[in-house]
Amino acid sequence: MTADRPVLSRLDVPQIARDVAPILMLDRAEPFRPVGIGVTVFDVPGPSPSSKFHVALRGAVCIEYATYWDHDIGHLYDLEHIWVHLNAAGEVTSVEASFHGQRHDVDLTLQGKRPVVWCEAGKHAHFQNAAHRDAMAGATQYMTAQKAGLGGVHLGNRFADEFGAIGPYQHRLARVFLGRLAFAPALGRGLPYDMADGPLCPWSALASFIPQRVQFLLADMAANMPHFRALFLDCGDTLVDEGTEIKRDDGSDVVIEAKLIDGAASMMDALRDAGFRLCLVADGPRETFENVLKPHGLWDHFEAHVISGDVGVRKPDQAMFTAAMQAMELSPELAAQVPMIGNNLDRDILGANRAGHPSLFFRWVDRRRTVPNGPEDTPTWHFTHMDQCLPLLTHLEIALDQKV
Structure with missing residues (x-):
């Protein structure tokens, strides 16, 4: 107040x-x-x-x-x-x-x-x-x-x-x-x-x-005023092309390098320049995301990094979303004003929907299931190109008080 x-x-x-x-x-x-x-x-x-x-x-x-x-x-x-x-x-x-x-x-x-x-x-x-x-x-x-x-x-x-x-x-x-x-x-x-x-x-x-x-x-x-208090973003196949990942050869799941999806850096710059508070909400070891995001200059775009390797559970577990809201110093009742952007219906979309967040499905590759099974994993909206993200968020944010 x-x-x-x-x-x-x-x-x-x-x-x-x-x-x-x-x-x-x-x-x-x-x-x-x-x-x-x-x-x-x-x-x-x-x-x-x-x-x-x-x-x-x-x-x-x-x-x-x-x-x-x-x-x-x-x-x-x-x-x-x-x-x-x-x-x-x-x-x-x-x-x-x-x-x-x-x-x-x-x-x-x-x-x-x-x-x-x-x-x-x-x-x-x-x-x-x-x-x-x-x-x-x-x-x-x-x-x-x-x-x-x-x-x-x-x-x-x-x-x-x-x-x-x-x-x-x-x-x-x-x-x-x-x-x-x-x-x-x-x-x-x-x-x-x-x-x-x-x-x-x-x-x-x-x-x-x-x-x-x-x-x-x-x-x-x-x-x-109703507005997007923060944005949660996944990493793999949302920002980083998982098809280009090179993992450490010691049997661990740590990625040592990967390429960004075309347009990801520009999208992240646009979101930052538009004044959005960004939080990484991703599954895997912390080292993976430092290895792939820091070389591309994207790690510091995020105000907080909520990673399953630190939290101890993976999406769609609600603990990931609770931890992200706490990291951004936002109260639980503001979940409807914090969208989750991701590529995985089973993790990103299902988890966001269950936790009360709007969910934006980025479908740029058919590496995983792309058709929802029902209301629980049906995204609020979807997009297929990076340059669609900011205009979509702008539209959805203005419509927040109209409960679109």
Whole structure:
């Protein structure tokens, strides 16, 4: 479990900032809402404290609204901006807003004395008007569907150094979370979001809040979000071609060298780079696996090595899987979030199924039985080429909460 979720309370801002706060027109399928809105009032030109832009006055005052969202559909972390320009009478005369890293003018449409600004579905860029939104519909649909989550944790921002350690694992958590939120924009009539009723606060308060909020989100996903906590992998005929094994000639079962299956090294690199925690779960003497994996640079890809020669039993004995969960410091109830990848229906698949793990059958050679006898040794999924493994895992991981 993680600590309480940090929440930003409404704090005092100049009344004029509430009086002219924009009304955002959100897509009716929009999955997110602003978490904090930092206000800065300019009565002289100067650099924005929250963006890369310089604020040039177009009248008496400019009010900057920096809107923080926990996510856009492509990233964890999003910060967007609107600048509302006022004349000496306090009337809105023009509006600027951020749009995918740039800034442009927004057509001035007022509801009372407050500007109305159209917001892109999922991405939260600000359109010039409804016609601009419609012209961008194809690009928006692509970003909210095919590209959902692909950006992981957004690191191109001023707060990134305060997020804590961000590596492949954290990026994968964000991708899984957002991949599950892929959606089709409704377009058409917008859904008003009144920024005056949102969590308005001075920019300095929002700037202090954002890093702790992101740290919480990452910790919460790691602790509570369904995702693949680890991967268990077999070795023989899963990574190593058993047909190339050379064994010690002393009558022992120790393999002294063997070749990898084509694509095994690339697959292992891809799994590591995708942030998966890897555990070897293999039958045989420890020396065998050191002899065949270390020369190919794969031994250290594994965070733990659970080997039957050390445990004292072979798969499908549940003790092998229990030992592997303990080695990865995972509780037994998380077994459904730890797939086993192997080539042997009688050992890898049967053992994983009995222990409550998803089972992925790698059938690249017919050296052993390849047709299940029944439900107990039927794999959750199967693949036949190394380059299918990561895409398959990505699909299955996003579908975890849908119980595929």
